[in-house]
Amino acid sequence: MALSRSNWRSTAEAICLPFGALFVALVIFGIFCAICGKNPFAIYEAIYKSAFGNWRSFQGTLLRAAPLMLTALCTALPARLGLMIIGNEGALVMGGIGATIFGLLLSYGSVLPSPDQVQNLLGLPPLVVQLGMALGGILFGGVWIAIVGALRHYRAVNETISSLLMNYIAIALLNHLVEGSMKDPSSLNKPSSFPIPDIYKIGNIFSTRIHYGLIYGIIACVIAYFLIQHTTFGFAARTAGGNIKAARIAGLPVGKLTIIICFLAGSCAGLAGMVEVAAVQGQANASIIAGYGYAGILVAFVARYNPLAAALVAILLGGIIASGGALQRVFNMPDATVLVFQGIVFIVVLYSESLYGRLKIFKEPELKGTPPSAVTAATV
Amino acid sequence: MATEALGAWGVVLGIFAGTLRGSAPFLFVSLGECLTEKSGKINLGLEGTLLTGAMSAYAVSYLLQDKVGAAVSPWIGVLVAGIAGMGLGFIHAWLSQQPKVNDIAVGIAMIIFGSGIAFFLGKPFIQPKAPPLPTIDLGNWSSIPAVQSALKISPLFLLGVAIAPLMFWFFKSTRWGLFIRAVGDSPDAALAMGMSVSKVRMLCIVAGSFLAGIGGACLSLYYPGLWSESISSGQGLMAVALVIFARWNPIQCLWASLFFGGAQAVGPALQSVGIEQGRYLFNAAPYVLTLLIMIITCSPKKTLSGAPGALGTISG
Numbered sequence: 001m002a003l004s005r006s007n008w009r010s011t012a013e014a015i016c017l018p019f020g021a022l023f024v025a026l027v028i029f030g031i032f033c034a035i036c037g038k039n040p041f042a043i044y045e046a047i048y049k050s051a052f053g054n055w056r057s058f059q060g061t062l063l064r065a066a067p068l069m070l071t072a073l074c075t076a077l078p079a080r081l082g083l084m085i086i087g088n089e090g091a092l093v094m095g096g097i098g099a100t101i102f103g104l105l106l107s108y109g110s111v112l113p114s115p116d117q118v119q120n121l122l123g124l125p126p127l128v129v130q131l132g133m134a135l136g137g138i139l140f141g142g143v144w145i146a147i148v149g150a151l152r153h154y155r156a157v158n159e160t161i162s163s164l165l166m167n168y169i170a171i172a173l174l175n176h177l178v179e180g181s182m183k184d185p186s187s188l189n190k191p192s193s194f195p196i197p198d199i200y201k202i203g204n205i206f207s208t209r210i211h212y213g214l215i216y217g218i219i220a221c222v223i224a225y226f227l228i229q230h231t232t233f234g235f236a237a238r239t240a241g242g243n244i245k246a247a248r249i250a251g252l253p254v255g256k257l258t259i260i261i262c263f264l265a266g267s268c269a270g271l272a273g274m275v276e277v278a279a280v281q282g283q284a285n286a287s288i289i290a291g292y293g294y295a296g297i298l299v300a301f302v303a304r305y306n307p308l309a310a311a312l313v314a315i316l317l318g319g320i321i322a323s324g325g326a327l328q329r330v331f332n333m334p335d336a337t338v339l340v341f342q343g344i345v346f347i348v349v350l351y352s353e354s355l356y357g358r359l360k361i362f363k364e365p366e367l368k369g370t371p372p373s374a375v376t377a378a379t380v
Numbered sequence: 381m382a383t384e385a386l387g388a389w390g391v392v393l394g395i396f397a398g399t400l401r402g403s404a405p406f407l408f409v410s411l412g413e414c415l416t417e418k419s420g421k422i423n424l425g426l427e428g429t430l431l432t433g434a435m436s437a438y439a440v441s442y443l444l445q446d447k448v449g450a451a452v453s454p455w456i457g458v459l460v461a462g463i464a465g466m467g468l469g470f471i472h473a474w475l476s477q478q479p480k481v482n483d484i485a486v487g488i489a490m491i492i493f494g495s496g497i498a499f500f501l502g503k504p505f506i507q508p509k510a511p512p513l514p515t516i517d518l519g520n521w522s523s524i525p526a527v528q529s530a531l532k533i534s535p536l537f538l539l540g541v542a543i544a545p546l547m548f549w550f551f552k553s554t555r556w557g558l559f560i561r562a563v564g565d566s567p568d569a570a571l572a573m574g575m576s577v578s579k580v581r582m583l584c585i586v587a588g589s590f591l592a593g594i595g596g597a598c599l600s601l602y603y604p605g606l607w608s609e610s611i612s613s614g615q616g617l618m619a620v621a622l623v624i625f626a627r628w629n630p631i632q633c634l635w636a637s638l639f640f641g642g643a644q645a646v647g648p649a650l651q652s653v654g655i656e657q658g659r660y661l662f663n664a665a666p667y668v669l670t671l672l673i674m675i676i677t678c679s680p681k682k683t684l685s686g687a688p689g690a691l692g693t694i695s696g
Binding site for chain 2: 084086151153154155156157158160161162164165166168169172173175176179180294297298301333334335336337339340341342343344346347350351353354356358
């Protein structure tokens with residue numbers, strides 16, 4: 001975001017429009033609830049209380065925000081290059097698979113350990129195993145989305161469709177592995193891989209319920225922000241995203257940029273998968289498909305592909321997801337309520353996109369400096 | 381040897397039957413998407429439309445079975461599915477024609493919104509059994525039950541087969557077909573001819589969503605003939621890739637739909653004869669196939685032949 005260089009009006013616009021959109025979405029959602037015969041104000045209150053009301057519920061919100069920050073980067077980074085990638089769910093699943101394979105290899109010496117191996121761990125220090133798991137998640141998720149980028153560059157395959165198809169392929173692969181070659185024979189009701197030993201799992205921060213995945217998410221968002229905004233690499237990526245022909249004429253290696261950015265994007269989502277395995281589930285199974293991938297797309301859109309804003313929006317959306325349980329219990333609403341709300345937010349935010357530079361309050365009295373189109377191009 | 385040969389024939393018959401059953405939703409969604417893309421807009425949200433259509437058809441068929449009878453209520457369900465699809469199509473058409481709004485992003489939003497609405501309203505209908513659509517039995521000449529059940533064809537499938545050449549003729553030989561192609565190929569030229577680009581696109585997207593909604597009704601009222609949250613699992617999306625594969629030609633959409641329906645039937649057909657190994661991988665066959673087809677047919681050097689000129693450009 002080139003906000004510091006532009007004037008306060010466009011700053012106000014960039015802040016007011018997304019928040020205004022969220023507000024309008026809340027109103028529409030309230031009307032939807034009212035049509036369903038619920039009191040919208042009671043629902044707002046329940047969402048607020050169960051998401052941000054006290055420290056305990058805020059911890060639940062932060063727990064859900066951690067994977068969202070990482071999956072949001074999977075859409076936000078390629079978007080700066082002009083690519084619309086929505087393979088977040090697939091990259092998360094692949095990252096989970098990768099982290100499990102690396103974790104099991106480093107702790108037992110085998111993906112399918114014998115009872116003897118389960119008793120006698122290899123005895124590596126926890127930090128090594130955790131780094132290995134993170135590396136596994138990053139590699140698997142990164143390569144998964146890098147494939148999408150390569151297909152885009154070399155074969156002009158539409159990256160949106162291919163990345164979505166690869167979500168389904170990744171999920172099929174996960175199901176195949178946990179029911180076949182990686183299955184723990186003792187997991188009967190819910191086919192899973194062998195569990196990661198407790199000593200190697202990612203712990204919680206101090207005495208909270210929040211695991212260190214949140215720190216990973218925040219660090220990844222900050223690094224991504226500096227990479228895109230304050231390095232020549234990021235500048236090259238943004239240039240190619242703004243005008244690919246100009247970037248080619250300027251001699252930028254567009255193909256290399258595409259594949260590297262896609263790898264980084266996928267590795268973030270893969271890291272989210274690693275966090276789900278190493279901190280939450282403790283093993284790979286169908287539970288790691290929890291919808292964080294699709295919600296991450298929404299986070300990236302609302303944050304207008306800005307990694308720092310994505311961290312904040314992830315906390316907001318994490319709260320809404322966290323309140324889904326309360327809506328189910330107290331108001332007897334289906335779990336899809338959160339999905340409806342996400343859809344409404346998405347639609348309103350997209351509409352607000354068309355308002356940039358069109359609202360009178362945010363217009364300069366006399367045009368000087370950047371024209372409105374350049375302002376939006378710089379902030380997108 | 382003899383039983384093995386029969387087993388192999390069982391797989392072939394299973395794939396054949398699955399093709400006839402499973403291609404109907406692909407056919408409707410791809411025809412809807414073809415109509416939409418001919419006008420120069422992409423509707424990725426047909427996945428959500430498909431789910432909403434499936435849910436509303438099933439719900440209406442179930443709720444009305446006591447009032448109008450189990451013979452009529454599924455047909456009303458089909459109609460309501462189409463109308464529900466039109467509702468979502470209207471939102472897509474309006475939003476995707478705002479300035480600076482990317483229609484792919486709108487599609488993603490509509491997938492989330494459409495599936496959210498479908499799961500929200502469809503929650504009470506997961507358990508009960510709604511009356512399905514009647515089938516036309518073409519297999520009575522055979523004494524083998526498997527052949528008989530394979531040839532139970534849905535009238536909706538036949539309707540879709542009829543719409544494909546009709547749409548081809550519509551694009552090629554009618555005044556309105558020309559309007560749509562003009563809007564899709566060059567909106568500026570269409571505007572100069574005095575057409576309203578936004579109205580033509582609105583009509584095309586809404587009509588395409590109507591077809592996609594009916595595609596959803598095929599899923600919930602014919603095959604597999606139930607409502608669940610995983611009923612579509614990406615078929616609406618595959619249809620978008622299918623239209624590219626079919627080069628925006630409605631008749632080729634028909635062949636492509638049969639092909640995809642067949643690919644989808646491979647996994648269940650193998651399972652039915654007891655081959656369980658790698659069933660998840662076989663079930664992923666349609667996705668892999670779609671991806672492979674896109675890799676083969678797309679090219680970075682030239683635009684695809686038959687692609688509408690203004691496809692995917694942002695309006696305003």
